[in-house]
Amino acid sequence: MTTTAATRPTFSVDLWWIPRAIVLGLLAFAIFGPLANLVLWTVTERWYFPHALPLEYGVSYWGRVFSPRGTAMESLTNSVVVAFLTVALAMALAVPAGYALARLKLPWRALIMLAFLIPQAFPNLPVYVNIARLFYQFGLNGTVAGVVLVHVTHGLVYAVWIATAAFSAIDRELEDAARSIGASPLRTFRDVTLPLAAPGLLASAIFVFLESLDEFTGSYFVGAPDVNTMPLLLYTASSGGNYQIASITAVLLLIPSVGFMLVVERFLKSDVLSKVGH
Amino acid sequence: MSVEEFLRVDDVVVGYGSSDILKSLSLSIRKGEFVALLGSSGCGKTTLLRAIAGFARPKSGAIHVNGKDVTLLPPDKRGMALVFQSYALWPHMTVAQNIGYGLKLRGMARADITRRVEELQDLLGLAGLGQRKPGALSGGQRQRVALGRALAIDPEILLLDEPLSNLDARIRLKVRHDISALQKRLGITAVHVTHDREEAMVMADRIVIMENGNIAQQGAPEEVFNRPASPFVAAFMGAENMIQLRGTVGGGHVKIDSSATNREAVLPLDGRALSDGVYEARFRAEGAHLLVNDGAADAADAGLDLVGHVEAASYPGGTWRHSVRVGDEILLVDSPQPVAQGEAVRVRIPAKNLFLFNLGGSFSRPRQSSLNEGGAARVLEASHA
Numbered sequence: 001m002t003t004t005a006a007t008r009p010t011f012s013v014d015l016w017w018i019p020r021a022i023v024l025g026l027l028a029f030a031i032f033g034p035l036a037n038l039v040l041w042t043v044t045e046r047w048y049f050p051h052a053l054p055l056e057y058g059v060s061y062w063g064r065v066f067s068p069r070g071t072a073m074e075s076l077t078n079s080v081v082v083a084f085l086t087v088a089l090a091m092a093l094a095v096p097a098g099y100a101l102a103r104l105k106l107p108w109r110a111l112i113m114l115a116f117l118i119p120q121a122f123p124n125l126p127v128y129v130n131i132a133r134l135f136y137q138f139g140l141n142g143t144v145a146g147v148v149l150v151h152v153t154h155g156l157v158y159a160v161w162i163a164t165a166a167f168s169a170i171d172r173e174l175e176d177a178a179r180s181i182g183a184s185p186l187r188t189f190r191d192v193t194l195p196l197a198a199p200g201l202l203a204s205a206i207f208v209f210l211e212s213l214d215e216f217t218g219s220y221f222v223g224a225p226d227v228n229t230m231p232l233l234l235y236t237a238s239s240g241g242n243y244q245i246a247s248i249t250a251v252l253l254l255i256p257s258v259g260f261m262l263v264v265e266r267f268l269k270s271d272v273l274s275k276v277g278h
Numbered sequence: 279m280s281v282e283e284f285l286r287v288d289d290v291v292v293g294y295g296s297s298d299i300l301k302s303l304s305l306s307i308r309k310g311e312f313v314a315l316l317g318s319s320g321c322g323k324t325t326l327l328r329a330i331a332g333f334a335r336p337k338s339g340a341i342h343v344n345g346k347d348v349t350l351l352p353p354d355k356r357g358m359a360l361v362f363q364s365y366a367l368w369p370h371m372t373v374a375q376n377i378g379y380g381l382k383l384r385g386m387a388r389a390d391i392t393r394r395v396e397e398l399q400d401l402l403g404l405a406g407l408g409q410r411k412p413g414a415l416s417g418g419q420r421q422r423v424a425l426g427r428a429l430a431i432d433p434e435i436l437l438l439d440e441p442l443s444n445l446d447a448r449i450r451l452k453v454r455h456d457i458s459a460l461q462k463r464l465g466i467t468a469v470h471v472t473h474d475r476e477e478a479m480v481m482a483d484r485i486v487i488m489e490n491g492n493i494a495q496q497g498a499p500e501e502v503f504n505r506p507a508s509p510f511v512a513a514f515m516g517a518e519n520m521i522q523l524r525g526t527v528g529g530g531h532v533k534i535d536s537s538a539t540n541r542e543a544v545l546p547l548d549g550r551a552l553s554d555g556v557y558e559a560r561f562r563a564e565g566a567h568l569l570v571n572d573g574a575a576d577a578a579d580a581g582l583d584l585v586g587h588v589e590a591a592s593y594p595g596g597t598w599r600h601s602v603r604v605g606d607e608i609l610l611v612d613s614p615q616p617v618a619q620g621e622a623v624r625v626r627i628p629a630k631n632l633f634l635f636n637l638g639g640s641f642s643r644p645r646q647s648s649l650n651e652g653g654a655a656r657v658l659e660a661s662h663a
């Protein structure tokens with residue numbers, strides 16, 4: 001591919017850059033095109049076919065979304081409350097489970113790790129329809145607790161896998177060193193294990209948080225119409241043709257995702273990542 | 279049980295699954311003693327240390343400290359401190375926090391901890407490094423932080439798991455002396471695991487040589503060095519040169535028969551437990567003299583003379599090291615003067631430098647036996663073809 005460049009060193013324009021630039025450009029457009037459209041919609045007052053750009057710009061829909069009587073504020077609150085509760089419950093399960101899976105020589109370890117994948121392995125819809133039917137019997141349908149439970153089963157695989165990896169990455173001798181100079185097992189866990197695993201655990205908590213924030217199917221079957229979350233609002237707004245409300249909701253969902261992803265990228269070190277799923 | 283006995287290991291068996299790493303091992307250590315567990319990798323020395331520390335639970339047997347049974351106590355209740363080969367410093371704590379952690383656990387007041395940590399930092403040459411994280415220290419400094427963390431709690435027993443093996447050779451020599459001087463000064467009982475013979479010799483009051491989960495020999499460094507109890511110990515203590523001899527015992531002497539490779543010699547028995555038969559003889563390169571073979575016979579009791587010729591010479595420093603072919607064996611012998619390659623020489627081993635061990639009965643001269651076997655094999659092959 002560099003033969004032309006090699007034979008004519010003075011005019012070394014690599015022609016291969018033309019197809020490459022086209023592919024990269026298309027890729028960028030595929031990723032950022034819809035996003036740009038989304039952002040445009042959030043500041044649009046009037047925009048209809050066949051106009052390429054909005055006819056009128058404004059932020060009146062933001063006011064409507066954030067008005068005290070608007071359903072958006074309620075959905076946002078619901079989403080955040082559900083996400084925090086989901087993180088709390090998932091981490092309460094994942095920290096001991098991850099530590100046990102990382103440290104104890106469990107014979108069924110691989111199988112247990114795989115079991116956490118099961119909620120993801122089956123098609124979502126039939127599973128959630130059945131869960132909804134079951135929850136209805138227990139009176140959990142349409143409650144925050146019900147939605148949280150669904151989100152936890154969904155997010156636990158990330159929480160447990162990443163927590164296991166975070167604990168596995170800690171050299172056992174660091175714990176032994178604390179034990180040898182007089183620390184009890186619990187004290188060792190608090191003073192040595194937990195601080196060292198904290199970045200990995202934080203990353204897994206963020207994953208669970210984002211999963212909960214974005215989760216739609218389970219929330220729809222178990223939560224709607226009593227517990228409205230942001231994705232449900234997005235769904236009703238966009239199916240009702242209200243693109244401004246839908247876009248503003250989408251941007252609100254996007255902000256924590258992007259922000260947290262940057263945090264995760266910083267905290268998840270290769271020594272932890274290399275152990276995920278092992 | 280002697281009054282001084284402080285740490286006692288009784289018939290301890292440690293193993294995973296069906297294989298035992300420690301096979302009914304017993305050991306007794308006095309208060310203030312520095313004991314080195316010496317052995318090659320896989321001999322069980324680290325397992326023994328971890329059993330003493332409480333990280334490896336014995337299948338059977340007991341461990342007593344000061345008369346108290348600690349066999350089933352968890353590591354944190356044993357009043358010991360272990361210094362790890364990897365140092366195992368906590369990366370999220372500063373040097374001062376690492377050293378002071380054991381004191382914090384004991385509920386010591388913060389001001390007292392600070393004072394004690396500073397004392398230890400001064401003692402270990404870590405002054406001014408208290409606020410650094412372990413990641414910002416050199417290997418030698420990390421090693422000293424690990425030592426300081428263990429010493430901070432005034433342990434009754436200090437356990438050292440190859441703490442010098444990750445250090446540069448030059449620092450290692452200095453730290454050896456630092457640790458043993460510190461141990462003497464503080465009067466701590468110490469158990470030190472190492473595979474480095476010289477390190478064990480220099481640091482320890484007593485050396486325990488381990489082989490396959492058992493104690494092969496134990497004693498003061500000079501005793502183990504000069505009177506090895508078995509061929510394994512002799513080899514481990516540097517007597518790598520090995521030849522086989524035949525002889526008879528009588529009147530407090532052992533008479534070595536002459537052969538193609540050695541002259542007749544009469545050596546004082548000097549406490550060696552030998553019987554008539556075949557011996558495995560071992561000696562160190564520096565324990566023998568190299569004499570240019572002039573044919574003159576000296577008095578037979580001067581030592582054992584082997585005859586051979588020089589194959590190669592090298593200069594590792596101090597003396598010349600020659601590889602000498604004696605019969606089928608290549609032996610290493612030191613000499614102050616270089617001897618030319620191919621020159622016929624005598625290797626003289628003074629009686630006190632020659633370690634003799636009885637070999638099992640079925641033995642013939644190595645050269646003859648190998649030739650005969652080879653011949654027999656060839657005959658067999660021929661008959662098959």
